[in-house]
Amino acid sequence: MTIKEMEDKTGLNRSSIRFYEKEGLISPERNKKNGYREYTNQDMEDIQKIAYLRTLGISIEDISQAMQGKKSLKKIIQKRKEILDTDILDVENSKRICQQLLREKELSYESLDITAYTPETSEYWEQNKQLLKVDTVNFFYLWGGFLIWLLITGVSLFTALLVYPNLPDYIPIQWSKTQVSSQAGKIFIFFYPLVCIIARFGFRFCLRWKIAFHNQHINEIVSDYLSNSFCFLMLSAEIFTVLFIHGYVQNIVVLFVFDGIVLLGILIKALIKLS
Secondary structure, eight states, X not given: OOHHHHHHHXXXXXXXXXXXHHTTSOOOEEOTTTOOEEOOHHHHHHHHHHHHHHHTTOOHHHHXXXXXXXXXXXXXXXXXXXXXXXXXXXXXXXXXXXXXXXXOSSOOTTTOOGGGTOSXXXXXXXXXXXXXXXXXXXXXXXXXXXXXHHHHHHHHHHHHHHHGGGSOSEEEEXXXXXXXXEEEEGGGGGHHHHHHHHIIIIIHHHHHHHOOOSOHXXXXXXXXXXXXXXXXXXXXXXXXXXXXXXXXOOOHHHHHHHHHHHXXXXXXXXXXXXX
16 A cells, blocks of 8 residues: 555555654555555554554654664653653642642741641652653753744845855855865755754654653653753754855864763763753
């Protein structure tokens, strides 16, 4: 069956189907005459199982290992249930405290007495240490934010629009130390902001599925940080290209080494605090 028929029968869109194929979860054969993918009933069954497990929060990696028999699906689901049980307890406890607070006739920041609701504060801090750790890496959270992405992408697009009229017909896109090894038409300058958009709305969500932290909130923070860091590297490459063309800089290695050290250092520091 065609991918259109797969969409109709499974109710899933083709981008999801293609993503599962890209991840190696399904391997449809191609029609030798027209080169189109041909999906089997087994492919359809696998896609539905994969999508169902994804709704339960099972990672792509775990699903892949279960399909290959490297991991027991029962153990994977048991582990997921334990995580959900912990999350449910945390939510129920927070809800209970909120309900108690709302019973107060007069509730204000000044009158709030936390010992009335949580006598053992040290134990309470220990139970919520993961959330408190997230608070210690605000810079990490902010870097992955939408406004930072918008700023990076905006600067990249503005730069492309500003320099495009004065660029030569061909611009460098690859270097070997100080020598240009590959060129492309000057329209390529718009590739950098385009990649930033793709990274935010595609690469970012793929990362969330891949990162293996148990805490979903931390997954989101780390994946957002990585996607914005990737956009920052694209902006750096774009600016370097413009400066290289005008003879201001020569060696791209220094730029990327500096970017890499700074971004990796921030990531390692944050992960140490979160772990």
